[in-house]
Amino acid sequence: MGTMTIGAKYKTTVRDPGTIGILRMSEDKLTFTPNDPRSLMKLNVDFRTIKGHKFNKVDGSKPTPPLLNLSKDSDKGGGYMFEFDNVGSRDSCRDFVARVLGKHQGIVPPRPNAPPEKSVASTGPDQLSSAEMERRMKLLREDSELQKLHKKFVLGNILQESEFWATRKNLLDDEASKASKQKPGFKSAMLADVRPSADGQTNKVTFSLTTEIIHQIFAEKPAVHRAFLDYVPKKLSEKDFWTKYCRAEYLLRTKNTLAAKAEAAEDEELAMFLKNDDILAKEAKIKIKRVDPTLDMEADAGDDYIHLADHGILRDGSRETVDADSELARRTLSQDLNRHAAVVLEGRSTDVESTDTKTVAEALARSKKEPPSSSISEDTSHERSLKVARMTEIEDLQAPRSLPYAPLCIKDPREYFDSQQANALRPLGGSNDGRKARNCTLSTDDAFRHLMDQMSLIKDNKLNIPVLQSDVALKVLNELNEGISRSRRLNLKNPQDSLLGHLPHRTRDELMDHWTAIQELLRHFWSSYPITTTVLYNKVQRVKDAMTQIYQKLQDIKESAQPDVRHEISQLVKPMTQALDAAFSHDLEQQQKSSKVGSRPNGF
Amino acid sequence: MTTTHSKLYADDVSLVVVVVDTNPFFWAGAALPFADFFSHLIHFVNSLLLLNHLNHVVVIAAGVSSCAYVFDSSNAGASGAADVAATLDKASRKVEEFIKQDARETAGNGTVAAGGAASLFSGALSIALCYIQRIFRSGTRHPQPRILCLQGSPDGPEQYVAVMNSIFSAQRSMIPIDSCIVGTQDSAFLQQASYITGGVYMKPQELSGLFQYLAAVFASDLHSRAFLRLPKTLGVDFRASCFCHKKTIDMGYVCSVCLSIFCKYHKKCSTCGSEFIRVMPDLNSMPDQRQ
Numbered sequence: 050m051g052t053m054t055i056g057a058k059y060k061t062t063v064r065d066p067g068t069i070g071i072l073r074m075s076e077d078k079l080t081f082t083p084n085d086p087r088s089l090m091k092l093n094v095d096f097r098t099i100k101g102h103k104f105n106k107v108d109g110s111k112p113t114p115p116l117l118n119l120s121k122d123s124d125k126g127g128g129y130m131f132e133f134d135n136v137g138s139r140d141s142c143r144d145f146v147a148r149v150l151g152k153h154q155g156i157v158p159p160r161p162n163a164p165p166e167k168s169v170a171s172t173g174p175d176q177l178s179s180a181e182m183e184r185r186m187k188l189l190r191e192d193s194e195l196q197k198l199h200k201k202f203v204l205g206n207i208l209q210e211s212e213f214w215a216t217r218k219n220l221l222d223d224e225a226s227k228a229s230k231q232k233p234g235f236k237s238a239m240l241a242d243v244r245p246s247a248d249g250q251t252n253k254v255t256f257s258l259t260t261e262i263i264h265q266i267f268a269e270k271p272a273v274h275r276a277f278l279d280y281v282p283k284k285l286s287e288k289d290f291w292t293k294y295c296r297a298e299y300l301l302r303t304k305n306t307l308a309a310k311a312e313a314a315e316d317e318e319l320a321m322f323l324k325n326d327d328i329l330a331k332e333a334k335i336k337i338k339r340v341d342p343t344l345d346m347e348a349d350a351g352d353d354y355i356h357l358a359d360h361g362i363l364r365d366g367s368r369e370t371v372d373a374d375s376e377l378a379r380r381t382l383s384q385d386l387n388r389h390a391a392v393v394l395e396g397r398s399t400d401v402e403s404t405d406t407k408t409v410a411e412a413l414a415r416s417k418k419e420p421p422s423s424s425i426s427e428d429t430s431h432e433r434s435l436k437v438a439r440m441t442e443i444e445d446l447q448a449p450r451s452l453p454y455a456p457l458c459i460k461d462p463r464e465y466f467d468s469q470q471a472n473a474l475r476p477l478g479g480s481n482d483g484r485k486a487r488n489c490t491l492s493t494d495d496a497f498r499h500l501m502d503q504m505s506l507i508k509d510n511k512l513n514i515p516v517l518q519s520d521v522a523l524k525v526l527n528e529l530n531e532g533i534s535r536s537r538r539l540n541l542k543n544p545q546d547s548l549l550g551h552l553p554h555r556t557r558d559e560l561m562d563h564w565t566a567i568q569e570l571l572r573h574f575w576s577s578y579p580i581t582t583t584v585l586y587n588k589v590q591r592v593k594d595a596m597t598q599i600y601q602k603l604q605d606i607k608e609s610a611q612p613d614v615r616h617e618i619s620q621l622v623k624p625m626t627q628a629l630d631a632a633f634s635h636d637l638e639q640q641q642k643s644s645k646v647g648s649r650p651n652g653f
Numbered sequence: 654m655t656t657t658h659s660k661l662y663a664d665d666v667s668l669v670v671v672v673v674d675t676n677p678f679f680w681a682g683a684a685l686p687f688a689d690f691f692s693h694l695i696h697f698v699n700s701l702l703l704l705n706h707l708n709h710v711v712v713i714a715a716g717v718s719s720c721a722y723v724f725d726s727s728n729a730g731a732s733g734a735a736d737v738a739a740t741l742d743k744a745s746r747k748v749e750e751f752i753k754q755d756a757r758e759t760a761g762n763g764t765v766a767a768g769g770a771a772s773l774f775s776g777a778l779s780i781a782l783c784y785i786q787r788i789f790r791s792g793t794r795h796p797q798p799r800i801l802c803l804q805g806s807p808d809g810p811e812q813y814v815a816v817m818n819s820i821f822s823a824q825r826s827m828i829p830i831d832s833c834i835v836g837t838q839d840s841a842f843l844q845q846a847s848y849i850t851g852g853v854y855m856k857p858q859e860l861s862g863l864f865q866y867l868a869a870v871f872a873s874d875l876h877s878r879a880f881l882r883l884p885k886t887l888g889v890d891f892r893a894s895c896f897c898h899k900k901t902i903d904m905g906y907v908c909s910v911c912l913s914i915f916c917k918y919h920k921k922c923s924t925c926g927s928e929f930i931r932v933m934p935d936l937n938s939m940p941d942q943r944q
Contacts, residue, residue: 496677497756503680503687504749510688511741516696516864525862529869529884536885627904 052076053145054411058132059083059090063116067132074145079119081131092129094119099128102146104139115139119146144178184221185214197562198569207595208573212588216572234396235265237389256295266294267410268392271328276321277410285318297322329388552614559606560621563599567625570596574632578639593636600629664876666707666796668788670781671698671803673723675714675752676772679806679836685860690835691748693864694803695741700868702726702740709796711784714748715777716755717770722780723747771809774802774842778819778830785828797875799829799852802843805836810901813842813894820846829853831871835860841890841901854886896924 052075058067059081068090070083079099081092103118115136120128133139189196195217202208214221258266267274273294281290297319300308313320552560574592577585603622610618673694680687694712701710712724724744759770778800785798800823820842823830829852832843839856847854857866873881892903895916906915911925921928 493677493759494756496681497752497759499681500675500677500687500752501749501756503691504745504752506686506688507691507741507745511738516692517862521859521862522865525857525859525865526869528858529866532884533882537882624903631904 053142055138055142056134057081057138057142059092060116060130060132063130065130072131072142074142074149076149081129094129096149099146099150102143102150104143117143117146140179181221188217188220194565198565201566202569202595205595207570207591208588212573216576235268235393236261237393254299256291256298258291258295263291265392268395269388271332273322274410274414275328276318278414280318281410290318293319294322552617553611556606556610556614556618560618563603564625567596567599567628570599571628571632578635580639589636593633596629596632600626663707664797665874666705666709667701667874668709668711668785668796668798669701669801670711670713670784670798671801672713672715672774672777672781673803674772674774674805674835675716675748675755676770676806677717677752677756678770679772683805683836685835685863689861690863691745692741693867695737695744696864697867697872698724698726698744699737699740700872704872704874707796709788711781712744713777713780713784714751714755715772715774716751716759717772718758719751719755720773720777720780721747721751721754722784723751770806771812772804772806773812774804774809775812775815775819778802778816778823778846782819782822782826782828785826789826799831799875801831801833801871802846803833803835804840804843805834807836807838808840808842808901810894811899813899814896816842816846820849824850829875831855833857833863833866833871835863839890841892844886844889845891848886848889853883854889855884 052073054071054073056069057072058069059072060067068083068085068088070081070085070088070090073080073082077097078093078095080094081090083090098121099119101120103120105116115133115138116130117133117139118128118130131142133142189199199213203210203213267277277290281287285293293316296312300312570592574589574596577589577592580586580589603625607615607619607622671694675687680690683690698710698712701708708726710724710726711722714721714723724740724747781800785800788795788798820830823846828850830843830846830850831852832840832847832854834840834843834854834856844854846852853870855866855870857863859866870883873883892901893905893914894900895902895905896913897915897917897919900916902914902916906918907913908915908922908925908927909929910927911922913922913924915923919929
């Protein structure tokens, strides 16, 4: 699970302005170190004493700072309150705490019977990120049918939230893949833009550094990063460190090589910045090994006009020519450009959004992996091309990573009922005009002989002309007309429902609700077989109870129906009860099987 | 006037393939004698030929053990004119031959139980589709095809897969399948066929006026249908046959891989060979209402 270090303010009460410091959390304890060493607000708390956590909602309407409250004992209300600079760091902190707490409370056997808290978050493994929560809310908002089911089963305690969503993972994934995952990277502007600004009156030169810039400096100049980790705060204060850095930058910029040398001799730390970056140099050596061996770089050096006088790149209004003698001056613009480009392409691997430079430095150190051992294997080039492909992937242009799936397309369930209409109407109106097939008991030979007789009859009689009597023709036309106008009337009145349209609105809606509910319950019922755990057993019991209730309700609807629609309703209810019956009989069968084995119900 | 389909002659030239049920067991007990039915059919075929001199009509007989072409207007003689007597003469001779042949084959085939055999509609539909494909591929211009099924005997559930495959291939080639039931029972196969391919399904009440039904509902070409209000089916029976026992079921098990339908739980799908491992057998074979 690792550790987490983040800048935060520790507060004793909500009103308390708070003590600025650093919050470190590991798997078993959390410590708070105030930035001000004199402060007494140091904390060292074992996570086992923490029973729960709460957080406040932050929206744009009120300027409330994001808070996280770790409560020691939910009854007494003692706890620790931290304020964060932004919601993102609070949320990541909260997720960490949730994971740690979930783990601890899973192990601790006497789980405290904490009363259900009214807080937004609950402890335990069900902890959800707010983004996940939001996605679910959005889906529910968009689909009223889903919302109805959710209300009925999750809030009715028949299904658990996670069970309900487990069957709808694809919906959630779709939603998730829509959200952009792109993180802000480094600016493509060069660090050269850290311009000294002179006020023109004094000899003072001001550099302004922001966290963003510092982060970028760390990424582009590993030596500075290393120096920062080594010197701050043991040897130098942060301010001194950056002052020295800026001084070195200034010296380099003004090309005052002599002054630079002099200063470097005096100040060890300053010399550090003036030297060439040895980490970069090492990296460059490794990189050169990977360069195509057919490329003769020395031969090409002659084409490098930068080394000649009156040549070079125009920078800051002056031509940058290279003083080949000076070691310092070898840091050319093209090198800087290359390094910068590399860093920008590499991207920002950490999500840490902190204003504290120390945190940034540490986070960066963590994210930096050891370079692969310099042994160059056969498939380095292959590895490299893979790496390039991976590094340059633009996430929002890629197809979602999830396996392709074709959702089973089941049409609107209403159509199913329409299809039942023919079956429902047949016994009512569809008279067959005495066309009841005579029970044919003929043998095969007799049947064929009969057919042959018919054929010879045709040959003898030729065609009966006229082929049909006018009164029969009229009858047929009338029947066709009537049928067409009837179906047209039905369609005009209510284009989509026909059989359902006969029923009173209330009954119809009720039936449709039950139908969707039954489908949801059956899905859960069948997916929990075979029952292997207590959780599944309990789930099946809950689902079964709910199905029994619906069954009862269906019976009630059938019995309370008006006599004129009772037949239609029973036709509609039949498939529902059949499906439920199948589930019940399966359950019964399983129970009998397990009782025969003699083990406890369902074999656990 | 040419339609979007440049290979069409015109929008009102049709190729009608009529599939006729010649199941002796059905006709032996039918309310409408086969002789009368046949004369209705001949008049209808002639009417189609009279509607447009380029119309093309093919009649395929579906017997108990075999199916065959019994009439093709394209080789109706040099005159090419729609002569009722000539049509009758030719068709009745062919039908007689076919019935004799079907009787022979049925006698040699012990599996056909007396009185309980269904007609080979799957075979007849396949022949019809092959014929239409041949017309599509030959010559430069072709008429607009459609299939009309005149079915009397009940569906043969054992033909479910073959019939469904024919239906989907007809849907793919945009060939509507019209159905007219002359028997007592609705046909779930033809209901689905007409529903899926966009044809007309009808079960006439007054069988002695069969010609009137045929002329009023099924004679119009596809282009004209857009302007006509034809009878609509009230409902479609979407029930399927299980692949194992060919029984028509409304609740069963569906293979999660190939969607084969079974009436009982199987350890292994007989169609695609997927094994439903013991870990979650019931998840894979969740009873599913066919929609």
